[in-house]
Amino acid sequence: MGMNVDKVTIRGGRPLVGRIEVKGAKNLVTKAMVAALLGETPSLLKDVPNISDVRIVRGLLEVHGVKVTEGDEPGDMILDPVDVESAHFAAIDAHAGSSRIPILFCGPLLHRLGEAFIPDLGGCRIGDRPIDFHLEVLRKFGAVVEKQPNGIRMSAPNGLKGAKLELPYPSVGATEQVLLTAVRADGITELKNAAIEPEIMDLIHILQKMGAIITVDTDRVIRIEGVDKLDGYTHRALFDRNEAASWAAAALATQGDIFVGGARQPEMLTFLNVFRKVGGAFDIHDDGIRFYHPGGDLKPVIIETDVHPGFMTDWQQPLVIALTQAHGTSIVHETVYEQRFGFVDALVKMGATIQIHRECLGGHPCRFGQRNFNHSAVITGPTKLYGADIEVPDLRGGFSHLIAALTAEGSSTVSNVGIISRGYENFITKLRLLGADFDLEA
16 A cells, blocks of 8 residues: 555544554665575565565565565565576666665675676766765775666676775664675674664674674674575564654654554664653553553653664654644754755644754754754744645655644645655555544545
8 A cells, every 4th residue: 555646635633543563674674685685595584564665675686586475474575596697787777766775785696696786776876975885885895896887887706805894974774785795705894883773783683594693892893704605594574663653653743542563662762762751651562562642731852863772863753743742842953864854844834833954953963063954953832733735755754744634633635655655564554543534546
């Protein structure tokens, strides 16, 4: 659901009440699927969500010769990489679209086939800093990178060798690239200033199951001893804590009561603290977490996003909707992504009082200080939200728009909602289960 829907007309003002389930994390599952390329036997990944990002990665694996089938239980995915082969750039491009996931295929494919190809993913995207950084990492392992008219070809004529690396920022994507490349490289790889998000740790658990030797120090240093051979894995994916937090924010903003089946406390510790400070309540159960508005006034907070174990950048956008209903002034300082407040324009249109600033409104060290990025928001509340016609800008911002429409008085038409299905499985069905009042337009 979601991919065939372009618009949703929502009649807001009704609390969301009921139970929904979350499956494996988008940010882990797609990388675990790529990791299956490294094995010499099939892998079984459990709790795979039916989202468009998973379908993109499945298509990319299949054009490289990986046989992908469903298992015995819903959400089971079996990945058989025995017949891995090179794929034509046009086939890769057709499946990848604007996704950057093909860059993470490179390390495993260089190990399996001795070569890898990245298509030109839409003009300048090949040349921007994130892609260039991935290419530089691969070069340090010994990959030969050759730019061609239709993309980038990589080869490893002498195999890949362990390397010493230090990230300027604990990037999740760069850490994933190093892990997926280093486990089969000859020798020891040391990665300093690595990301240590729960999804990264779960990927490490998967690689260890396959036969990798990986140690993680308390100072963000990861060491990988390369091995000659990896087997497949059987693994139940970590739950999607971003989706769980989004539904929690929806419960708070709509004065609702939502039980999120599959959510767990340890990975949401930081979020739960902030949720409680705002005035939300939660009950921890063995099979999930109940999030609800206990009554009374919501309270303003100061939030600064950060890498794990800090407050996740993906959590701030949904929570901002609840902060528009808090009594007082809240500040959100975004230190992870430089342009994450594009979704705010629609909220102001709906009646929210939000000011965006270039200054760092917080004490946390910020990469964007003295730079021309709007990365601090001041939210003054409570303000009544009113229905409006709005368009989804991105995944998390889009779900935030849904929450705003559900909170607002009157009707809102939210367009371009197909983007939301990139990371939220069956979100239309879940809205129905929670009692939302809406109509779909294909």
